Amino acid sequence: MRIYPHFNAEGPVNSYLVCDDDKNAIMIDPAEIDHELIDIIETEKLNLKACLITNPYSTHVLGLPILDKIYTFDIYSAKNIVAGFKSLKATKLTIGGLEIEPYYFNGDYENCIIYRIGNAIFTGDVLYAGKIGETTNKFERNLLIDNIKRIFKNLDDNCLIYPGSGSVTKLRTERISNYDLLKSEVVLY
Numbered sequence: 703m704r705i706y707p708h709f710n711a712e713g714p715v716n717s718y719l720v721c722d723d724d725k726n727a728i729m730i731d732p733a734e735i736d737h738e739l740i741d742i743i744e745t746e747k748l749n750l751k752a753c754l755i756t757n758p759y760s761t762h763v764l765g766l767p768i769l770d771k772i773y774t775f776d777i778y779s780a781k782n783i784v785a786g787f788k789s790l791k792a793t794k795l796t797i798g799g800l801e802i803e804p805y806y807f808n809g810d811y812e813n814c815i816i817y818r819i820g821n822a823i824f825t826g827d828v829l830y831a832g833k834i835g836e837t838t839n840k841f842e843r844n845l846l847i848d849n850i851k852r853i854f855k856n857l858d859d860n861c862l863i864y865p866g867s868g869s870v871t872k873l874r875t876e877r878i879s880n881y882d883l884l885k886s887e888v889v890l891y
Contacts, residue, residue, distance in 0.1 A: 710734035713761040714867045726798025728752045730824045732765035751797045755779035756826025757814050780813045805853045809845040810837050824864045831871035834882040
C-alpha cells in the first residue's frame with residue numbers, strides 16, 4: 703500500500719490518495735483537486751475506484767465535481783448525498799487489495815467516519831495530532847472521547863493516524879501524549 707498525502711491550504715484539509723500494488727486507488731476527502739494530484743494519478747497510471755469521505759461537509763468534498771468529470775468511481779460516506787452526488791453507506795469493503803474498515807460515531811460526529819486501511823487510520827476532523835475534534839458541549843466532548851477510545855482500544859500502537867488537517871501521528875503517541883484523551887475519565891486500554 704502506498705499513501706500520497708495532499709494538502710489543501712484553503713481548507714485547510716488533508717486529502718489522501720491510497721493505492722495498492724495493482725494501481726487500484728481510493729481518494730480520502732477530495733478537498734482540492736489540482737494538477738499535482740491529477741499528475742500523480744495519471745503518471746502512476748492509477749485506477750481511481752472510490753472516494754471515501756470522513757466528513758461530508760464542504761471543505762472535505764470540494765474536489766468531487768472535478769474528479770467526477772475525469773474519472774468514474776464510487777463515493778462512500780455516512781450520508782446518502784454528498785455535495786450533490788449519490789453516496790453509498792460505508793461498510794467493511796475491499797477495493798482491489800485494500801481492505802477498508804469504517805468506524806462510525808454518535809453525537810456531534812454522527813455524519814463522520816474514521817477509516818482503517820491496513821495500519822493506516824484516516825480520522826478526518828475527529829482526531830488530530832495532540833487533540834480531538836471540536837464539540838458543542840461537555841457531553842458531546844465526552845461522547846467523542848468515548849467513541850475514539852472504543853475504536854482504538856484493540857488497534858496496534860504502531861498504526862499511523864492521518865488526520866483531516868495537520869501532521870501525521872502514531873496511535874502510540876496519541877495514547878501517551880494527547881491531552882484531550884489523557885484528561886478524560888474514559889480508559890483507553
